[in-house]
Every structure is written in structure tokens, then in C-alpha cells.
Amino acid sequence: MRTVLLALLPLAALAGEPTFHKDVLPIxxxxxxxCHRAGEVxxxxxxxxxxxxxxxxxxxxxxLSRKMPPWFADAHYGKFSNDQSLGSAEMGILTSWVDSGAREGSPSDAPQPRNFADGWSIAPPDVTFELPHPVQVPAAGTIDYLFYRVPTGFTQDRWVEMIEVRPTNRSVVHHALVYVQSPDGGQYLGGYAPGAVPQQWKPGQARLIRAGSDLIFQMHYTANGKPAVDRTRVGLVFAKRPPNEQVIAMQALNPWFQIPPGAADFRVDAVRVVPEDAQLVGLRAHMHVRGKSFEFRAVYPDGRTQTLLRIPKYDFNWQPYYYLETPVKLPKGSRIECTARFDNSPNNAFNPDPTALVRWGEQSWEEMMIGWFDIAVPVKN
Ligand code: HEC
Known part of the structure; x- marks a missing residue:
């Protein structure tokens, strides 16, 4: 009976089977x-x-293995607006498309192509700044951090709601951080690290760049065996209206650790107190190749503790910002606590030297422990 039915089915089934243009392309x-287009990561x-x-x-x-799209947050804690994970319906469509022969279908079913501004994943920038000259990266050897000062030429204060830092040669850029040096101090603006997504916040939130500020590019290049050239740039999208909230970058860091040789699960903690009532909008963990896991917690003035983000399997190649879908209220005096764990054992495939005592340092074979977090505070006029 069943065989007979199946034999009758193909036409009907064919009509229902997913095709590339109709079902797969939108996903x-x-x-x-x-990420999967020319010139991207x-x-x-x-x-x-x-x-x-x-x-x-x-x-x-x-x-199916959830390797793609890349995402590392433990789904039990926090919801993040840049989580690109597939829903089960989308996953079902992709797998049944593959299983049913990956058919093309009719191009007339295809959605409009998605528009990507030339080279940028944010909206077309209002202004861009690049390194003062192309940087020659040698084929081998250790390259110290390089710093470049680029004047903004801004004659008025500017509110920025999207920031994208883009190397022109990703193969040699370990990371690029852009700071604002203004007449009244320094502030983190935005950065690039492998797997990073551009900085962007909710409507009404923006970072402030004061008139007369300079941008400082901190470039960390790593030699990859061939001489290379890079000229990293940053694109800024200005807020169209005056924002209600200023986004400020903070960090909890601990530079005092010493990871013993061979230690497989070495714990390092850091804490930062929030100086005024604020909304937590984003988080980002930074460690190097011995980084194993990272956790952010908020400890409120009333003693309650909330886990904000857990990255159970930290991957040095992916260091995205995690933008909270709903900002978390941090009353003045709240503590952001971070716990990092490091694997300095030979079982860590990325470990360059399990016999080393590892301390804080800028190079990849040294370590770092930074919990970056962005808070939004009401704009003071
Ligand atoms: C944030 C950027 C990013 C997104 C989003 C992304 N990918 Fe990838 N993908 C990569 C990178 C980088 C690689 C190569 C390095 C790697 O395998 O980790 C890759 C590799 C792959 C591979 C080869 C995997 C292998 O095992 O060799 C496949 C297949 C793939 N992606 C499919 C997808 C699909 C399908 C989606 C969307 C459902 C997706 N990717 C979303 C960045 C991305």
C-alpha cells in the first residue's frame, strides 16, 4: 500500500520540495x-x-552541527540581537533542500538581491578615515603594535550610531582598535577582530566624538609567511537625530595573572564597578590562544547575581560583540564580574608552548583577559 502511494507521489512532492531561488536564497x-560574499571573511x-x-x-x-552561522553564546543566558543562528524551520528547509537533490527551481521565485554597500556591512558611512599610508607587513617575525594618529577635522561634536573598522587585508590583521583622543581624554570607539561584527546600537543611542578629536588606530599585525600590505579604515554613520543616550565603552580586566605551565583549567577573575545608573547594551570577551571559556555576571547593589553571557568554548578566531536584545539595567554601584579560564596544557591544539609560564602581554603567545562592555547613560546637556 505504502509503496503504491509513494509511487504516485513524486509530482506532488516535487511541487512541495524546496528550491534554491524560492526557499534557500532568502535564508x-x-x-x-x-560573510559569504566577495571580499568578506x-x-x-x-x-x-x-x-x-x-x-x-x-x-x-x-x-546541523551549528558550526555555521558562527555563534558561541550559551543559549541559556541572555538574548542577543546579532545572534544569526538558524531557527529550526530554516534549518529544516536547508536540510530538506539538500536531501531532495538541491534543486535550482525558477529564478523568477528569487527574492530581490540583498543590497550591500560597496565594501561596508553597515549603512553607507557618512565619513571614512584610513591609515595615513599603506602598511607593509613583513613575511615573518614579531611585529610590535603600531599606532597611527588620524585627525578627524571635526569642527563640531559628532554623534556616531554605527562604526565599522575594516582591514583591507584580513589575513595579517590580528586586531585593529580605534580610539578617540579628544581634548578631554581618550575613549574606545570601535574595533576589528576576527569574526567581529560592526558596532551599532539601538535608535537613540550613539557614541560621542568631540570636535577637534583625533582617531588613534592601534594596529596589531601578525606575519603570515608572505609579505603583505594593509590599509585599515573606519567608516562612521552619524546619528540622524540627537541621541537620548551616550554609549560608553568600559572594561573589566586583570593583568596580574600567571598561568603555570601545563595548567588545563586556570581561572582568572576581573571586576569593574559601574559608576552611575546605566543600561548595559553589549559585551565582548578578549583572550588569546589559551583562552578556554569566559563568563560575564552582573552583581547588583542588592546582592543579586545574574549571568549575562557565557562563552563555554571560547574561540580565538571569533571575538564578536554580543548586543543585548533588551538592555540590562545596572544601578550605580553594580559590579560587572568576569571569569576567564585558560588552557595551557598540551591538549590545547592552539597552545604554542605548554611549558611556558604565561603572563599578560600584547603578543598572541602571551595572554590577555579583558571583558569589554558598553553601557548607555542619559545624555547630559
Ligand atoms: C560571521 C560570518 C559568517 C556567517 C554569518 C556565516 N559564515 Fe560560513 N564561514 C565563515 C568563515 C570565516 C568560514 C571559514 C572558516 C571556518 O570554517 O570556520 C566559513 C565556512 C563555511 C563553510 C565551510 C565549512 C567547512 O566545514 O569547511 C560552510 C559550508 C559555510 N560556512 C556555510 C555557511 C552558511 C550556510 C551560513 C548561513 C546559514 C554561514 N556559513 C554563515 C563565516 C561565516
Whole structure:
């Protein structure tokens, strides 16, 4: 009976089977193309049928194992607006498309192509700044941090609601941080690290750049065996209206640790007190290659503790900001506590030297422990 039915089915089933243009492309646009297009961080574009078809099996296994899209937060804690993870319906469509022969279908079913501004993933920037000259990165050796000062030329205060830092040669940029040096002090503006997403906040929130400020680019290049050239730049999108809230970057860090040789699970803690009533809007963990896991907690003045973000398997190659879907209220005096764990054992495949005593340092074979977090506070006029 069943066989007979099945034999009758193919036509009907064919009509219901997912096709590339109708069912798959919209998912790729939403969840994949930001990285999988020419000039971006992923190795192959996933824009057209001929580009995607050879990867069909790999796509199925990458999404089923949740390797793609990359995301590292423990789903038990916090909801994040830049979480690109697939829902189960989308995952079902991708897998049944692959299982049913990865058919193309009709191009007339395709959605409008997603528009990406030339080279930027944020809205087209109102202004861009680049390193004063192309930087020659040697093929080998240790490269000290390089600092470049780039005047903004701003004659009035500027509120910035999106920031994207883009290397022109990602293969040699370990990270790039851009600070604002203003007449009244220094502030973190934005940065690039592998897997980073651009800085952007909710409507009404922005970072402030004072008139007369300079941008300081802190560049960390790593040699990759071939001489290379990079000229990192930053694009800024100005707030269209005066914001209600100023976004300020803070960090909890601990530079005093010493990780013993061979230690497989070495704990380091850091804490930072929030100086005024604020909203927590984003978090980012930074460690180097011995980093194993990272956790952020808020400890409120009334003694309550809340886990904000857990990264159970830290991956040095992916250091995104985690933007909170709903900001967390931090009354003045709240503490942001961070716990990092490091693996200095030979079992850590990325460990360059398990016999080393490891301290804080700028280079990849040294370590860092920084919990970055962005708070939003009411704009004071
Ligand atoms: C944030 C950027 C980013 C997003 C979003 C992203 N990818 Fe990737 N993808 C990468 C990078 C980088 C690599 C290569 C390095 C790696 O394998 O980790 C990759 C590799 C892959 C591979 C090869 C995997 C392998 O095992 O060799 C597949 C297949 C893939 N991606 C599919 C997808 C699909 C499908 C989506 C969306 C559902 C997606 N990716 C979303 C960045 C991304």
C-alpha cells in the first residue's frame, strides 16, 4: 500500500520540495551572505546557485552541527540581537533542500538581491578615515603594535550610531582598535577582530566624538609567511537625530595573572564597578590562544547575581560583540564580574608552548583577559 502511494507521489512532492531561488536564497541572504560574499571573511561566496550548489552537502553538515552561522553564546543566558543562528524551520528547509537533490527551481521565485554597500556591512558611512599610508607587513617575525594618529577635522561634536573598522587585508590583521583622543581624554570607539561584527546600537543611542578629536588606530599585525600590505579604515554613520543616550565603552580586566605551565583549567577573575545608573547594551570577551571559556555576571547593589553571557568554548578566531536584545539595567554601584579560564596544557591544539609560564602581554603567545562592555547613560546637556 505504502509503496503504491509513494509511487504516485513524486509530482506532488516535487511541487512541495524546496528550491534554491524560492526557499534557500532568502535564508542565505538573512544568515550567511554578510560573510559569504566577495571580499568578506568567509572563503567562498554564497550568492548564486552555481556558487552554492557545490557546497550543498557541506552546508547541511555545517548548519546541523551549528558550526555555521558562527555563534558561541550559551543559549541559556541572555538574548542577543546579532545572534544569526538558524531557527529550526530554516534549518529544516536547508536540510530538506539538500536531501531532495538541491534543486535550482525558477529564478523568477528569487527574492530581490540583498543590497550591500560597496565594501561596508553597515549603512553607507557618512565619513571614512584610513591609515595615513599603506602598511607593509613583513613575511615573518614579531611585529610590535603600531599606532597611527588620524585627525578627524571635526569642527563640531559628532554623534556616531554605527562604526565599522575594516582591514583591507584580513589575513595579517590580528586586531585593529580605534580610539578617540579628544581634548578631554581618550575613549574606545570601535574595533576589528576576527569574526567581529560592526558596532551599532539601538535608535537613540550613539557614541560621542568631540570636535577637534583625533582617531588613534592601534594596529596589531601578525606575519603570515608572505609579505603583505594593509590599509585599515573606519567608516562612521552619524546619528540622524540627537541621541537620548551616550554609549560608553568600559572594561573589566586583570593583568596580574600567571598561568603555570601545563595548567588545563586556570581561572582568572576581573571586576569593574559601574559608576552611575546605566543600561548595559553589549559585551565582548578578549583572550588569546589559551583562552578556554569566559563568563560575564552582573552583581547588583542588592546582592543579586545574574549571568549575562557565557562563552563555554571560547574561540580565538571569533571575538564578536554580543548586543543585548533588551538592555540590562545596572544601578550605580553594580559590579560587572568576569571569569576567564585558560588552557595551557598540551591538549590545547592552539597552545604554542605548554611549558611556558604565561603572563599578560600584547603578543598572541602571551595572554590577555579583558571583558569589554558598553553601557548607555542619559545624555547630559
Ligand atoms: C560571521 C560570518 C559568517 C556567517 C554569518 C556565516 N559564515 Fe560560513 N564561514 C565563515 C568563515 C570565516 C568560514 C571559514 C572558516 C571556518 O570554517 O570556520 C566559513 C565556512 C563555511 C563553510 C565551510 C565549512 C567547512 O566545514 O569547511 C560552510 C559550508 C559555510 N560556512 C556555510 C555557511 C552558511 C550556510 C551560513 C548561513 C546559514 C554561514 N556559513 C554563515 C563565516 C561565516
Amino acid at each position: 542565505l541572504q538573512r544568515h550567511c551572505q554578510e 568567509a572563503p567562498m561566496p554564497l550568492m548564486t546557485y552555481p556558487q552554492v550548489r557545490p557546497w550543498a552537502k557541506a552546508i547541511k553538515s555545517a548548519v
